[in-house]
Amino acid sequence: MSMDKDEKSDKKDDMLREILKRIEQLENQNKSNKNPNKNKHNSNMKCAYCGKLGHWESKCFKRLDDEEKLEQNRMTTNTKSQMKYINSNVKVPGNEH
Numbered sequence: 001m002s003m004d005k006d007e008k009s010d011k012k013d014d015m016l017r018e019i020l021k022r023i024e025q026l027e028n029q030n031k032s033n034k035n036p037n038k039n040k041h042n043s044n045m046k047c048a049y050c051g052k053l054g055h056w057e058s059k060c061f062k063r064l065d066d067e068e069k070l071e072q073n074r075m076t077t078n079t080k081s082q083m084k085y086i087n088s089n090v091k092v093p094g095n096e097h
C-alpha cells in the first residue's frame with residue numbers, strides 16, 4: 001500500500017516539475033521577446049496598418065490585399081459608370097423617328 005502512495009506522490013512531483021518547466025519555458029520566451037538584440041528582426045517591426053509584428057506597413061499583405069481589392073472596385077465602378085455614360089449618350093437610330 002505504501003508503495004502505491006509513493007508512486008502517486010512521484011507522479012505528482014513529475015507533474016509539478018513538468019508545470020515548473022513549462023513556466024520556465026514561457027518566461028524564457030517572454031524574455032527573448034523583450035530582448036531587442038535577440039529578436040531584432042521582429043520586435044522592431046510593427047505594422048501600422050494591421051498592427052501585427054514582424055513586417056512594415058509597406059510590406060503588409062493585408063494592406064496590399066485591401067489595395068488590390070480597392071483598385072479592382074474602382075476599376076469596376078469606373079467601367080460601370082462609363083457604361084452608363086455611354087448607354088445614356090448612345091442614340092439608337094430607331095428612336096429618333
Ligand SMILES: [Zn+2]
Pocket residue numbers: 047048049050051052055056057059060061062063
Ligand atoms: Zn500588416
